[in-house]
Amino acid sequence: MPYALPPGAGPGTTGVQLRVDTPRRFTLMTPFWYAPFRRLPPALDALLPAPEPPPAPQPPDTARRWLLIPAGATDLASVPGVLWGLVASYGRHTLAVLVHDHVASLADTEPESTRFDRVAAADEVFFQALRDPEAGQYRAPWFRSLVLWAGVSAARYFRHRRPGFAALGGATVGAWLALGWLVENLGGRPFPLAAWILAVVGLVTVGVAGFFATRLARLQPHGPTPNPVQPTVVPTRLQAATSFLPDGSRPVGRASDIWVVRALAAVAIVLLLAAAWTALPLPPLFGIGVPGFLAIIGVAGFLAGSGYLARSPIRRDSVLPLVVALAGPPVGLVALITLAVLFLLWLPDAFGATGEGPVNTLERTGRRH
Incomplete structure (x- = not known):
């Protein structure tokens, strides 16, 4: 521990x-x-x-x-x-x-x-x-x-270290340019319907894996030490219906059935990758494509920026541009969706009698309401 x-x-x-x-x-x-x-x-x-x-x-x-x-x-x-x-x-x-x-x-x-x-x-x-x-x-x-x-x-x-931050930004933009060129040019004839079917099945598989993982986590404590007063658990309906049951020598729970979640997650990854491949090549965004010379410059910038960051005391920093390039879009999408939802929730307050937006009463009065 x-x-x-x-x-x-x-x-x-x-x-x-x-x-x-x-x-x-x-x-x-x-x-x-x-x-x-x-x-x-x-x-x-x-x-x-x-x-x-x-x-x-x-x-x-x-x-x-x-x-x-x-x-x-x-x-x-x-x-x-x-x-x-x-x-x-x-x-x-x-x-x-x-x-x-x-x-x-x-x-x-x-x-x-x-x-x-x-x-x-x-x-x-x-x-x-x-x-x-x-x-x-x-x-x-x-x-x-x-x-x-x-x-x-x-x-x-x-x-x-601002030069390193500039290298990180340049490498991230370079990765996006190269990936943009790939999705516009890689692949053969796209099959949109097949891509949608694969994507839906993949997302459903992700949901099933998440549901099953949640049920397993509730069945058995997963801390660093066992809990001696934990009552004996019984199989869930999902386990009984799908026959994902261990033998009698092992307890039902995360330790014995986590392979099911991992298998479902692996299947979901394969389906989503297949959906992405089937949808390629994608049309240029807003009708503006990425020229080949920009893709080459992007690859060079990505390699140069990653090489600069590799000089850090932490060698893992060399993959930081790749992590930011891949995780940045979903993180930004979540931020945009959250901002849009917060704005929609605020709209009724904008037409209220007081003319004020939401009030943080905790900071104004020091009390919880």
Whole structure:
């Protein structure tokens, strides 16, 4: 278990206690320890905060590189409100966010000459905490982890190394140009009807996989330690109807039936990729195509930008443009849809008698309503 949590933490709990101060500000009430599952490179490990001598709290053991996360103020994940439909500021990634907040805040107090490397160490610890294989219920899903890691990494370059941020932007635009040329020219004769059928079946398969995963998660606790008082579970109707039942020696739940979800997810990916291929080539967007020479320039810019970012203390930064290029469109689409829905919900207030928009009563009065 990578976390040494306060007493009472376990399956079905948030691990720590947080006090709500404002809608965006919280206070961590219970300190805890975290140890990365893979030791950082020596150059980065030396930039992490070292344990203080006694009488300060001491690490749980000396076999791992423990980081103490003290009580204090936090805004959790600094996710814009329009993206909460995709990634909320709290959830299974909360402990990893608290680790990153503390280590990054210490880096901000160091000289500017070493600040980029220190924040890079904080970002590497953050990614490990998000995807720690031993974290159990505190391990974030892979897509959420990539989005959060890409967000903090892009912010690191914007704040502390502007040439790197420019390289990231150029590489991302280059990737979009190259991908745009590919979808306009790759493939044979498109079959729109077949593409729609494959896409619908693929999305339905995704929904079934999500439903089945949710039922499995409710059947059995998935924390880092078993719960001895957990009652014996019985198969769901879905399990009984589909014969996805383990033998009598294994409990029904996530540990035994997760292969079903993975199989459904794999089938959904194949169907959606087939739908995309069947729809190719796509017509130019707004009638404006991507010329071949721009695609070549885009590939060169992508390779140059990725090569520049590979010089970072974190080698994973070299794939940051690819992550931003692929995850950026769905993230932007979620933001646009959220803004449109919020505007539609606000429209009735615009024609109210007071002539005011929505009022945040919490900030005006300091009380909850």
